[in-house]
Amino acid sequence: MPQTHTAIDQAIPTTAPPTALSIEERMAFVNAAMTVRLEEAGVAYEVNTAHIPIEPVDLGDVVTVPLTPTLQPPPTPYPTPVAALLQRAHYRLLTGGWCTGAQVDEDGARCLYGAIHAEARGDQNLESRGLEVLMDAIRRRFGDHIDSVPSFNDAHGSALVPMHMLDQAADLAHARGL
Numbered sequence: 191m192p193q194t195h196t197a198i199d200q201a202i203p204t205t206a207p208p209t210a211l212s213i214e215e216r217m218a219f220v221n222a223a224m225t226v227r228l229e230e231a232g233v234a235y236e237v238n239t240a241h242i243p244i245e246p247v248d249l250g251d252v253v254t255v256p257l258t259p260t261l262q263p264p265p266t267p268y269p270t271p272v273a274a275l276l277q278r279a280h281y282r283l284l285t286g287g288w289c290t291g292a293q294v295d296e297d298g299a300r301c302l303y304g305a306i307h308a309e310a311r312g313d314q315n316l317e318s319r320g321l322e323v324l325m326d327a328i329r330r331r332f333g334d335h336i337d338s339v340p341s342f343n344d345a346h347g348s349a350l351v352p353m354h355m356l357d358q359a360a361d362l363a364h365a366r367g368l
Contacts, residue, residue, distance in 0.1 A: 276360035288349035
């Protein structure tokens with residue numbers, strides 16, 4: 191009787207199975223396969239959309255916002271003088287920049303003390319009361335080990351915390367009626 195081969199017999203390999211591929215080799219094969227698929231998809235897109243007429247778009251007609259954002263005017267000032275001073279100092283830092291290590295840096299940015307000093311406009315009594323309220327707000331939050339406003343300012347790498355404390359001090363001064 192002749193021996194017949196079925197489809198199952200033909201599918202069984204007669205050689206030893208290949209050795210297992212490393213993860214790097216498998217990733218290289220997957221990367222190559224995905225690259226081919228992406229290239230085929232790109233060609234298919236070009237073929238499928240070639241008949242669609244398009245007009246070039248001038249981005250100048252589309253983009254209508256100013257290139258540099260403009261800050262909104264400061265909020266309505268507090269009615270009390272110390273709170274209004276601290277609020278103005280906060281806005282000055284927001285618009286003019288914040289710095290450490292100097293009252294005013296070469297770009298015009300100011301530290302907390304520098305902003306309060308500038309906004310007090312020579313009124314030393316107002317300036318000292320503003321610094322006093324700011325120190326009180328700082329010590330409430332961070333403890334009594336803080337020596338001064340400049341040391342607190344210089345201990346930070348960004349304006350986030352110092353400006354937040356200036357805002358809290360303005361609220362505190364307003365609550366105290368200062």
